[in-house]
Amino acid sequence: MNRPGARLLRGALNQASLILFALVFAGFGSLSAKFLSPANLLNILLQSAPTVIVAVGMTFVLLTGGVDLSVGAVMFVGAALAGKAAPGGAGPAAAVGLMLAAGALLGLGNGFLVARLKVIPFVVTLAVMSIGRGFGLWLTETRALNLSNEFLQVGAARVLGVPVPVLLAGAVLVAATVVLGATPFGRQLYAVGQNAAAARRAGVNTRRILLIAYVLSGVCAGLGGFLSLAQLGAVSSKFGENYEFKAIAAAVLGGASLQGGRGRIFPGALLGATLIQAVENGLVILNADPYLYPLVTSAVIFLAVLVDATRTSLLAESHRRQIRVEP
Amino acid sequence: MKTYLRYAFAALLAGLALVGCGQSQPPAAPPGADRPLTFGVSFETLQTEYWIAGMDAIKAELSRRNIKLLAAIADGDANRQYEQVRNFITRKVDGIILVPKDAKTCLPMIKAAHTAGIPIVLFNRPCDPIDGFTPVAVVADNVALTRETVASLVERAQVGGGRHRAMVILGDLGDVNAVGRRDGFEAALKGREAVVEVVARVPSEWNQEKAQAGVVNALQAHPDIDFIFTSSDFLLPSIVSALKAAGKYHRTGETGHVWLAGFDGDATAYRLLTEGYLDATGVQDVYFEARQTVEAVLDLRAGKSLPGTILDPGFVISQANLQERAPRMWGAQVKKAP
Numbered sequence: 158m159n160r161p162g163a164r165l166l167r168g169a170l171n172q173a174s175l176i177l178f179a180l181v182f183a184g185f186g187s188l189s190a191k192f193l194s195p196a197n198l199l200n201i202l203l204q205s206a207p208t209v210i211v212a213v214g215m216t217f218v219l220l221t222g223g224v225d226l227s228v229g230a231v232m233f234v235g236a237a238l239a240g241k242a243a244p245g246g247a248g249p250a251a252a253v254g255l256m257l258a259a260g261a262l263l264g265l266g267n268g269f270l271v272a273r274l275k276v277i278p279f280v281v282t283l284a285v286m287s288i289g290r291g292f293g294l295w296l297t298e299t300r301a302l303n304l305s306n307e308f309l310q311v312g313a314a315r316v317l318g319v320p321v322p323v324l325l326a327g328a329v330l331v332a333a334t335v336v337l338g339a340t341p342f343g344r345q346l347y348a349v350g351q352n353a354a355a356a357r358r359a360g361v362n363t364r365r366i367l368l369i370a371y372v373l374s375g376v377c378a379g380l381g382g383f384l385s386l387a388q389l390g391a392v393s394s395k396f397g398e399n400y401e402f403k404a405i406a407a408a409v410l411g412g413a414s415l416q417g418g419r420g421r422i423f424p425g426a427l428l429g430a431t432l433i434q435a436v437e438n439g440l441v442i443l444n445a446d447p448y449l450y451p452l453v454t455s456a457v458i459f460l461a462v463l464v465d466a467t468r469t470s471l472l473a474e475s476h477r478r479q480i481r482v483e484p
Numbered sequence: 485m486k487t488y489l490r491y492a493f494a495a496l497l498a499g500l501a502l503v504g505c506g507q508s509q510p511p512a513a514p515p516g517a518d519r520p521l522t523f524g525v526s527f528e529t530l531q532t533e534y535w536i537a538g539m540d541a542i543k544a545e546l547s548r549r550n551i552k553l554l555a556a557i558a559d560g561d562a563n564r565q566y567e568q569v570r571n572f573i574t575r576k577v578d579g580i581i582l583v584p585k586d587a588k589t590c591l592p593m594i595k596a597a598h599t600a601g602i603p604i605v606l607f608n609r610p611c612d613p614i615d616g617f618t619p620v621a622v623v624a625d626n627v628a629l630t631r632e633t634v635a636s637l638v639e640r641a642q643v644g645g646g647r648h649r650a651m652v653i654l655g656d657l658g659d660v661n662a663v664g665r666r667d668g669f670e671a672a673l674k675g676r677e678a679v680v681e682v683v684a685r686v687p688s689e690w691n692q693e694k695a696q697a698g699v700v701n702a703l704q705a706h707p708d709i710d711f712i713f714t715s716s717d718f719l720l721p722s723i724v725s726a727l728k729a730a731g732k733y734h735r736t737g738e739t740g741h742v743w744l745a746g747f748d749g750d751a752t753a754y755r756l757l758t759e760g761y762l763d764a765t766g767v768q769d770v771y772f773e774a775r776q777t778v779e780a781v782l783d784l785r786a787g788k789s790l791p792g793t794i795l796d797p798g799f800v801i802s803q804a805n806l807q808e809r810a811p812r813m814w815g816a817q818v819k820k821a822p
Contacts, residue, residue, distance in 0.1 A: 300533060300818075388696060394532065441686060442704075447657060
């Protein structure tokens with residue numbers, strides 16, 4: 158394991174997200190000069206902003222060894238509430254409040270069931286996803302809700318030339334990086350994900366950590382949903398659909414492990430989310446055959462999961478005790 | 485105690501999830517020669533306004549004919565829909581109306597209904613032939629109606645001269661309706677390459693967020709796009725948002741107007757037509773389809789022979805004929821989009 162080749166491989170695997178990111182950008186950039194234009198790069202960042210935020214929340218949950226399949230439904234419930242409140246005069250400020258509150262509440266529900274009642278995260282969040290979608294459909298009566306221009310203005314607003322959604326995503330990234338890297342909560346989150354029993358024995362309140370992780374995921378889904386709503390200006394019954402897969406893919410592409418206990422918010426979630434968006438953006442710019450989209454996007458995600466599995470296996474091997482039998 | 489509580493919560497969650505997605509079933513009609521007929525109606529989803537309008541139109545048609553309704557929604561799950569059809573058969577319904585998920589998963593459902601001797605007709609989505617026979621389906625002529633809609637847009641656009649750069653927003657490529665609309669779009673532009681050049685084909689998977697990102701990307705790559713067709717009016721808000729962001733959202737006749745057409749005829753399309761932003765849309769005549777579907781089930785019960793496909797020709801509505809055709813446009817009749 159200490160051979161230079163193995164060290165190089167491990168180093169490459171640890172930087173896999175960055176390498177994949179560079180390859181995708183170099184590839185599309187070589188095929189079309191428009192892809193690397195500053196306007197398009199900013200466009201990719203703008204479109205990635207909601208995914209970045211939802212992926213940050215998802216990373217918190219993945220770090221605990223869990224998963225949150227309800228984020229798309231949380232986005233939909235929040236958007237449906239905002240859409241229903243809009244005709245009564247509720248503007249973007251009220252909408253963001255409603256969506257954050259809905260996210261926190263549903264996240265609290267997830268966290269309570271996972272942390273207190275020890276129900277498997279997959280089952281809990283799947284059920285909340287189903288209930289949330291049903292509730293949102295009931296709320297909207299499956300009618301499209303078109304919002305006022307105020308929402309689109311928020312989505313298109315810029316400060317010093319930088320779109321507000323990008324600034325918000327940046328703020329969330331910074332805050333989450335600080336929380337994970339420089340607070341006891343962050344360290345405890347990693348500890349719970351790596352070995353919950355050991356963390357409990359060491360005095361970590363694992364229930365509280367799990368609860369907070371799911372609440373943060375819900376809040377991030379609410380905020381991501383708001384940014385998505387501000388760019389779209391409408392709520393349909395499919396709002397947020399399959400977003401959970403996008404967020405999980407972004408987090409995993411960014412280096413978060415599905416096994417828990419490993420992953421970083423920065424640059425991880427940022428790289429993952431922009432990578433997914435960049436692939437779709439590049440394919441549109443090249444006017445690629447529409448049948449290629451799922452193939453190329455899935456191939457990139459599959460590659461990331463493969464790298465994660467290989468890295469996990471290599472790390473496990475390197476940590477195994479080396480016993481040499483003397484001749 | 486905690487373990488029991490945990491299991492109780494898990495059971496409650498599973499129960500809620502099932503109830504939330506399940507079918508609603510009023511009691512079966514009592515047996516008897518003079519009893520009213522009962523039809524089972526299973527929709528794959530109610531997640532778009534079109535399906536809601538379709539279900540409402542079928543309900544109204546059944547009610548008009550004094551036929552009882554057993555309704556079920558499969559929420560996109562073909563296995564669940566199969567169970568729903570089996571349930572209809574067990575309850576000995578007199579006919580089944582089905583909106584399948586796709587053209588393949590409906591095959592066992594149709595086989596089961598045939599074995600039980602219950603007539604079954606598909607609404608708006610066809611099924612593949614089965615053992616050399618094509619199940620009866622009432623469907624919009626997606627190819628022809630799209631071709632007609634896009635051709636009408638080309639005719640209007642070419643009046644001003646010049647070569648137009650076009651974008652098409654595609655639906656879910658696993659959906660035969662979406663594929664039909666794509667083929668209709670391509671057919672309309674065949675031989676007109678000198679007038680319209682397609683520079684962007686954006687897949688949406690019937691998802692507004694995906695469509696919005698795709699349209700923004702395409703406008704970024706080709707700022708001169710001035711001709712857009714969307715495979716469903718359901719995606720119009722995505723286009724409007726992207727056009728606004730690009731400063732290209734103008735009424736017909738205004739400088740910089742982007743020629744815009746859609747398909748379906750929903751409430752948003754109606755509003756955009758009245759406001760002058762949408763130029764045309766191909767309207768599926770949902771009332772015609774509902775009437776034909778119910779009639780087809782009754783005809784099959786009476787032993788009549790029917791063609792495998794009953795086509796809804798639909799119609800193209802534009803700003804020019806809006807007043808005349810709006811009464812037949814389902815989007816003009818349903819609750820208005822705000």
